[in-house]
Structures are given as structure tokens and as C-alpha cells.
Amino acid sequence: MNLELSPEDLAFRDELREFFAGAVRPEYRTAIRAGLRPTPQQLTEWQATLAERGWGAPTWPKEYGGTGWTPTQLYIFETEAARADAPIQFHQGLELIGPIIFTFGTDDQKERYLPRIISGEDWWCQGYSEPGAGSDLAALSTRAVRDGDHYVINGQKMWTSYAHVASHMFCLVRTSKEERRQQGISLILVDMNTPGIKIRPVETLDEKHHTNEVFLDDVRVPVSNLLGEEGKGWGYGKVLLDRERAVGASTALRLRSQVDAIYSAARRIPFGGATLADTPAVATQLAQLEIEALTIETMVMRLMADAAAGVDSGPRASMLKLRWSETLQKVTELWTEVLGYDAAVFEDLSGEGVPEDMPLALQGALYARVTSIYGGSSEIQRNIIARRSLGL
Amino acid sequence: MNLDLTEDQSMLADSIERFGTERWPAADRWRLLREAGAKGVPELWGEIAELGWLMIPFAEEQGGLGGSFDDAMVLASGIGKHLLPVPVSTNAVLVAPLLKDCPAEFLEDVMTGKVRVALALGDGDSRFDHLNVATTAERTGAGYTLNGVKNFVADGGDADHFIVPARTSGSGAELEGISLFLLSRESDGLTVETYRSIDNHRHCRLRLSGAETGSARLLGEEGKGGLPLGMAVKGGVLAQCAEAVGAMDALCNLTLEYLKTRSQFGQPIGTFQSLQHRMVDMFIAYEEAYSITVRATLEAKEGVMDRGRMASAAKAKVGQTSLFVARQAIQLHGGIGTSDESVVSHYLRRLTMLDMALGNASHHLQRFAAIA
Numbered sequence: 001m002n003l004e005l006s007p008e009d010l011a012f013r014d015e016l017r018e019f020f021a022g023a024v025r026p027e028y029r030t031a032i033r034a035g036l037r038p039t040p041q042q043l044t045e046w047q048a049t050l051a052e053r054g055w056g057a058p059t060w061p062k063e064y065g066g067t068g069w070t071p072t073q074l075y076i077f078e079t080e081a082a083r084a085d086a087p088i089q090f091h092q093g094l095e096l097i098g099p100i101i102f103t104f105g106t107d108d109q110k111e112r113y114l115p116r117i118i119s120g121e122d123w124w125c126q127g128y129s130e131p132g133a134g135s136d137l138a139a140l141s142t143r144a145v146r147d148g149d150h151y152v153i154n155g156q157k158m159w160t161s162y163a164h165v166a167s168h169m170f171c172l173v174r175t176s177k178e179e180r181r182q183q184g185i186s187l188i189l190v191d192m193n194t195p196g197i198k199i200r201p202v203e204t205l206d207e208k209h210h211t212n213e214v215f216l217d218d219v220r221v222p223v224s225n226l227l228g229e230e231g232k233g234w235g236y237g238k239v240l241l242d243r244e245r246a247v248g249a250s251t252a253l254r255l256r257s258q259v260d261a262i263y264s265a266a267r268r269i270p271f272g273g274a275t276l277a278d279t280p281a282v283a284t285q286l287a288q289l290e291i292e293a294l295t296i297e298t299m300v301m302r303l304m305a306d307a308a309a310g311v312d313s314g315p316r317a318s319m320l321k322l323r324w325s326e327t328l329q330k331v332t333e334l335w336t337e338v339l340g341y342d343a344a345v346f347e348d349l350s351g352e353g354v355p356e357d358m359p360l361a362l363q364g365a366l367y368a369r370v371t372s373i374y375g376g377s378s379e380i381q382r383n384i385i386a387r388r389s390l391g392l
Numbered sequence: 393m394n395l396d397l398t399e400d401q402s403m404l405a406d407s408i409e410r411f412g413t414e415r416w417p418a419a420d421r422w423r424l425l426r427e428a429g430a431k432g433v434p435e436l437w438g439e440i441a442e443l444g445w446l447m448i449p450f451a452e453e454q455g456g457l458g459g460s461f462d463d464a465m466v467l468a469s470g471i472g473k474h475l476l477p478v479p480v481s482t483n484a485v486l487v488a489p490l491l492k493d494c495p496a497e498f499l500e501d502v503m504t505g506k507v508r509v510a511l512a513l514g515d516g517d518s519r520f521d522h523l524n525v526a527t528t529a530e531r532t533g534a535g536y537t538l539n540g541v542k543n544f545v546a547d548g549g550d551a552d553h554f555i556v557p558a559r560t561s562g563s564g565a566e567l568e569g570i571s572l573f574l575l576s577r578e579s580d581g582l583t584v585e586t587y588r589s590i591d592n593h594r595h596c597r598l599r600l601s602g603a604e605t606g607s608a609r610l611l612g613e614e615g616k617g618g619l620p621l622g623m624a625v626k627g628g629v630l631a632q633c634a635e636a637v638g639a640m641d642a643l644c645n646l647t648l649e650y651l652k653t654r655s656q657f658g659q660p661i662g663t664f665q666s667l668q669h670r671m672v673d674m675f676i677a678y679e680e681a682y683s684i685t686v687r688a689t690l691e692a693k694e695g696v697m698d699r700g701r702m703a704s705a706a707k708a709k710v711g712q713t714s715l716f717v718a719r720q721a722i723q724l725h726g727g728i729g730t731s732d733e734s735v736v737s738h739y740l741r742r743l744t745m746l747d748m749a750l751g752n753a754s755h756h757l758q759r760f761a762a763i764a
């Protein structure tokens with residue numbers, strides 16, 4: 001066992017460091033440190049920047065335009081990205097549908113979709129959840145009925161993030177009624193310009209528009225847009241479990257710079273002849289959070305080591321998601337707390353400007369509530385660990 | 393010992409319940425706020441004044457209804473329960489005792505909602521220490537000239553007058569030498585910067601550079617404002633605790649209802665044991681918050697002089713428990729709890745700001761320890 005990087009890894013790290021230093025726009029920094037995503041335009045720009053350098057799909061194999069990096073290289077990439085406050089690449093195309101397409105898709109689908117995911121020309125949104133199917137996804141009721149060369153889709157998707165900017169949606173629909181609810185579900189790729197799609201914005205508690213309701217009314221999609229076999233859509237989701245490692249790693253490695261952001265805020269605030277960062281109450285809370293961040297970082301290393309060795313990570317990805325979301329919530333809460341009365345300035349009404357890291361810190365604290373709900377709620381993650389790993 | 397509401401208090405609670413349910417239904421809050429837009433809903437202030445609620449925190453000598461702490465608690469908790477966007481805790485309870493020597497006509501205007509008064513806090517670098525006043529008042533001619541910055545005038549966004557603590561002598565957090573001034577929003581040398589917080593309350597920042605005031609605008613005696621200021625803040629803290637407790641009550645009940653009606657995996661989610669236990673913890677948190685708030689309120693009413701230690705205990709405990717309840721209420725609602733449309737998220741936003749205003753839980757925890 002050792003933590004040392006080989007000379008090649010070190011050279012790779014330096015190359016990344018140099019690239020990020022030149023490519024990352026400093027104006028994204030505060031938002032990123034508050035756990036917020038840059039705007040879709042900024043994310044698309046960032047994706048294009050990486051693609052130009054050949055690093056648009058860090059987790060994909062070379063044959064599909066990916067980097068073919070080893071888990072160690074990927075870890076180094078994510079660590080350096082975090083260190084530079086680079087935007088986190090939007091994952092729904094890159095980590096969720098892309099890998100399903102290159103694993104189960106037809107050659108035509110691979111050619112049509114994969115390069116444009118890497119270049120950032122296409123934006124994919126995920127149409128899984130419905131009003132009646134959240135944690136219990138298999139309860140989904142959106143239906144696709146075959147009509148000649150087309151599927152006709154009717155139903156409603158809920159919480160479809162970025163549907164309002166997406167060019168495509170990958171959608172779970174029911175194509176037949178079977179004994180087991182998980183059967184008869186198909187995965188269909190939908191062009192968002194298809195007639196019959198209506199999008200209603202759903203604002204979240206940070207007063208921002210990230211997500212939507214999507215209504216599908218007689219939406220006709222060519223049969224060639226079916227991914228894999230009809231009725232086998234549920235199973236393709238399983239390939240995602242592996243990808244969660246990558247998604248988890250890219251977000252969890254940000255915690256340390258998020259803690260740093262509070263530290264800088266606290267150091268800017270004069271208090272009792274010193275700064276707020278010097279008070280024992282704030283200093284110990286920051287120390288606690290830094291310890292959490294270090295621990296989580298090491299959990300990511302273990303996941304990467306599993307991946308390198310090609311072994312099953314068991315419950316580790318779920319554990320990581322749980323601890324990351326809970327820690328992010330604590331971090332952003334402390335940031336808000338540190339700001340004191342400045343945290344009340346969410347919107348300026350008289351043209352005088354708002355304090356430097358507001359309202360982003362509070363927006364971050366509010367939006368962080370979402371992280372323990374989406375992508376499998378904390379309760380569901382605990383159920384998974386209890387059932388699948390502990391045999392309870 | 394009797395912890396029950398009096399008959400008058402029960403009637404007050406009922407009348408707030410009616411007003412909240414009919415005039416400001418929780419389920420419509422999002423739409424009502426949208427329709428109101430940037431100007432907010434200032435008309436509600438006049439409506440509650442008409443119901444006489446603004447007289448509650450004022451003493452009988454001032455033409456009010458007695459100014460008792462437990463009446464204010466009943467009022468504030470009803471407002472918190474319905475998330476009424478009326479800053480009673482700040483524009484009435486907090487300022488009432490400081491206005492006691494004002495002319496009768498002025499007091500009448502305040503109690504009928506014609507004139508709004510807000511207390512200026514957040515002096516320079518003082519953070520949550522409200523007796524740490526750096527703003528200065530210098531005697532000039534017939535009056536005083538004020539200089540300094542007040543970062544947080546609680547619900548001062550629509551106020552016509554500000555109560556401004558300023559130093560006529562002394563320094564730092566010394567009690568002696570703090571004087572209280574009543575300043576009109578239109579005063580020369582005063583810049584008012586208005587802002588909105590995430591709970592849709594409207595506050596402001598004051599920049600005082602040579603703001604002038606006639607001596608008639610001094611509230612109470614010169615240099616003796618520290619003690620009344622501390623007492624007023626205590627009343628405000630208790631009212632805010634009550635508001636939070638009211639909000640927790642509503643949150644616990646609407647979450648309980650949701651657990652019984654939302655189904656996943658073919659059964660109500662309230663049948664999952666992990667959620668049952670969480671729900672129980674939320675009700676326990678509410679019970680705790682209510683208990684400590686009642687105790688601090690009744691001790692204040694009985695005149696126990698403890699330098700605000702019990703009020704700090706309540707503010708710390710209520711801050712912790714109310715945020716726990718609000719965050720869990722969202723968690724148990726799943727995605728819907730995070731939407732702007734759902735009232736659940738509005739409670740979290742209000743409780744986040746209630747925790748902060750007049751000092752957050754960690755500030756009051758430290759204060760509690762320091763007074764021991």
C-alpha cells in the first residue's frame with residue numbers, strides 16, 4: 001500500500017495543473033465553491049474547452065472518443081479540477097446516457113450521439129421520475145405504443161432538470177404491462193424538438209429554474225430511437241451503478257475547496273480584535289468539516305482503487321453519496337452562518353449591490369437540501385446498503 | 393403554576409387562525425407572493441392593525457393592550473404558523489418598549505399601522521452583539537449628528553422611522569453611553585439601502601453620515617439607552633422564538649399528513665419505519681422548542697432578572713430544533729418539498745432567517761455560556 005504517484009502520474013498532474021490554470025474562468029469560482037452549477041451556457045462552453053483538449057469524456061474508453069484514463073489518472077484529473085475550481089461537467093449526457101449508448105446502442109446511435117455529447121453540442125436530460133414514481137421508479141406510467149415505424153408516447157415526467165435547455169431526453173416509458181413492474185419498461189431517446197412536448201418550469205427553493213415538468217402528448221418517436229431491446233430498459237439502468245462512482249468522485253472531491261471558501265469568508269470578517277476565523281467556535285467547526293472532507297476524499301480513493309482492480313465496490317458508492325450530501329449541507333449552512341447579517345441580503349432592492357459571497361452561499365445552502373433527495377434519497381441509499389450489502 | 397392560555401389568549405389564537413386560513417392560506421402563499429411582486433404585501437399590515445393586534449405589545453399607559461410577553465407569544469406563534477408576511481415580532485414587539493415616551497398621536501399612528509418603526513441593528517463589525525455600538529452621536533446645536541453604518545434594520549424595508557442606537561459616550565460593548573434616537577426615513581444625511589431576504593421580508597441598511605436629529609428625537613435619557621435596548625431585544629428574541637414554534641407546529645402537522653397520503657412502493661410512505669422515527673423526532677423537537685419558549689416567556693413576564701440568559705437558552709434551542717424540523721420536513725416530502733411552489737420550503741426559508749435575526753443559535757449558545 002502506498003499513496004505515492006509514479007513519475008508519469010506526476011507529469012500528468014503537472015500537465016493538468018497548467019491546463020486548468022489557463023482554462024478556468026475565475027468568475028465561476030464563488031458559485032462552484034457554494035456547490036452551485038454554472039449556467040448551462042457556461043457548462044457547454046466548458047465542455048467544448050475540454051473536448052478541444054481531447055479531455056471531453058474523461059471516463060470513456062478511447063474507442064468512443066474518451067480519454068481511456070486509468071482510475072488513478074481520473075482521480076488526479078478530478079483532484080486538479082477541484083483544486084482549480086473548474087466547473088463539474090454536466091453528468092446526464094456524459095455519465096448517465098453516454099455509457100448506456102456505447103454499451104447497448106446500435107452503431108448508428110453511437111455515431112449520431114456520442115461525438116456530440118463530447119463536444120457539448122447536444123445536451124441530454126433525464127426523463128425518469130414522474131409525479132407518482134420517485135423513489136419507486138418502477139411505478140412509472142408514461143406509455144409508449146407502437147404505431148408502424150414510430151412509438152407514440154403519452155404521459156408526464158417530473159423533475160426533468162434542464163429540459164428547458166436540452167436538445168434530447170432519455171426517457172423511461174412503459175411499452176407493455178407485465179407481471180413484474182420492472183419488466184415492460186423501455187428506454188427511448190427523444191429529440192426535444194418533437195411536436196407534443198410541453199415544458200413547465202419548476203423553480204426550487206433557491207428561487208432558481210433548474211428543473212421542469214415535461215408533458216408528452218402523442219409524441220411520435222422513430223422506432224430506431226429505442227435503446228437496446230424493447231422491455232429491457234430497467235436493466236440498462238444497472239450499468240449506471242458503476243458510473244455513480246465517477247459522478248460521486250467528481251462532486252465529493254470539491255468539499256475541501258468548499259470548506260476553504262468558508263475559511264476565507266471568516267477571515268474577511270473582523271471580530272473581537274481579530275477575525276471570525278480565529279474564534280474557537282468557528283475554528284473548531286471548520287476543523288470538523290475539513291476532517292469530514294479529508295475522510296470523504298479518502299473514500300473516493302478507495303473507490304478508485306476498486307475500479308483499478310476491477311472489483312465490486314459493494315456499498316461504497318452509496319456510502320459516498322450519503323456522506324457527501326450530508327457534509328455539503330453542513331458546509332453550506334456554516335458558510336451562511338459565518339456571514340451573519342449579510343446572509344439576509346438575498347436581493348438588493350435599491351441598486352447598492354450585495355455582499356461578495358451572497359446570495360450564492362445561501363442559495364448553495366438551500367439547494368444543498370436537494371442533494372439528499374435526488375439520485376436516490378438518503379433513505380433509499382440506506383435501504384440499499386442494508387439490503388444488498390448487509391443482508392438485512 | 394398554570395401553562396394554559398387564558399380565555400382572551402385563546403380568542404386571540406382563534407382569530408389569528410381564522411385570519412391565516414382565510415386571508416393567507418398556506419397552499420396559496422406562493423401565488424399570493426408572486427402576484428404581489430417586488431412591493432410585497434404592505435396592505436396586510438393595515439389589516440392586522442384593524443384587528444387590534446398591533447396594540448398587544450404596547451403598555452396600557454401607551455394606549456396599548458398591556459404589552460405582556462405571553463400575549464406577544466400567542467400573537468407571534470400564530471403568525472409563524474401561517475407564515476403571515478407581517479413583521480410583528482420586529483415592527484411591533486421589538487420596538488414597542490422603546491417608544492414608550494413618544495407622544496400619544498405618534499403611538500396611535502404606530503398602533504393603527506399608519507406609521508412603521510424598525511430597530512437598526514448590525515452596527516459596523518458588531519455582528520450579533522447588539523450592545524456593541526460604534527455609531528456615534530455628537531451634540532450639535534439643538535440636536536445630534538449621527539455617523540455610522542447599520543447593516544441590518546430588521547424589517548426596515550418599509551419603515552417610516554428608525555430607532556438608531558448610537559454612542560454619546562463610552563465605547564465597545566459598554567452599557568453606559570448608548571443613546572437611542574428616533575430618525576425619520578427622510579432625514580438629511582441618511583441613506584437607506586433596501587434589500588429582500590430569502591423569506592421575502594424586506595430589510596434595510598442605514599448609512600448615517602452627518603444625519604441630523606433634533607433633541608426631541610432622543611428616546612429616553614442620553615447615555616442610558618443600553619439597558620432598555622437589551623430589554624427590547626429580549627422581547628424581540630422571545631417573539632421570534634414563538635414565531636418559529638408556530639412554524640414548527642405547522643410543519644410537523646403538514647408533514648404528518650403527507651406521510652399518510654403519499655404512496656410509494658404501493659404503500660403510504662408513513663409505513664416506513666425510518667420515516668416514522670424521523671417524524672417522531674420532529675414532534676419531540678417541537679415539544680422541546682415550545683417548552684423552553686414558554687419558560688423563557690413566563691420568566692420574562694415575572695421579571696426574573698437573568699441578563700437574558702433564559703432568552704438565549706430559548707433562542708439557541710429553538711434555532712437548532714426549528715432548523716432540524718424544517719430540513720427534515722423537506723426531506724420527508726422528497727422533491728416536492730424543495731420546490732418554490734410548496735409551502736414546506738417557505739418554512740425553511742423563514743426559519744433560516746428567524747434563526748439569524750437577533751443572533752443565531754451559536755451566538756446565543758456562547759452568550760448563555762458567557763453569562764453563567
Ligand SMILES: Cc1cc2nc3c(=O)[nH]c(=O)nc-3n(C[C@H](O)[C@H](O)[C@H](O)COP(=O)(O)OP(=O)(O)OC[C@H]3O[C@@H](n4cnc5c(N)ncnc54)[C@H](O)[C@@H]3O)c2cc1C
Nearest residue numbers: 126128129134135159161374375377379664723724726727
Ligand atoms: C431539484 C431536483 C432535480 C431532479 N432532477 C431529476 C432529473 O433530472 N431527472 C429525473 O428523472 N429525476 C430528477 N429528480 C427526481 C428525484 O430523483 C426524485 O425527487 C427522487 O427520486 C425522490 O422521489 P420523490 O421526489 O417522488 O419523493 P418520494 O419518493 O415520494 O419520497 C418521499 C420521502 O419518502 C422516502 N421514502 C420513499 N420510499 C422509501 C422507503 N422505501 N423507505 C424509506 N423511505 C422512503 C424518501 O426518502 C423521501 O424522504 C430531481 C429532483 C429534484 C428535487
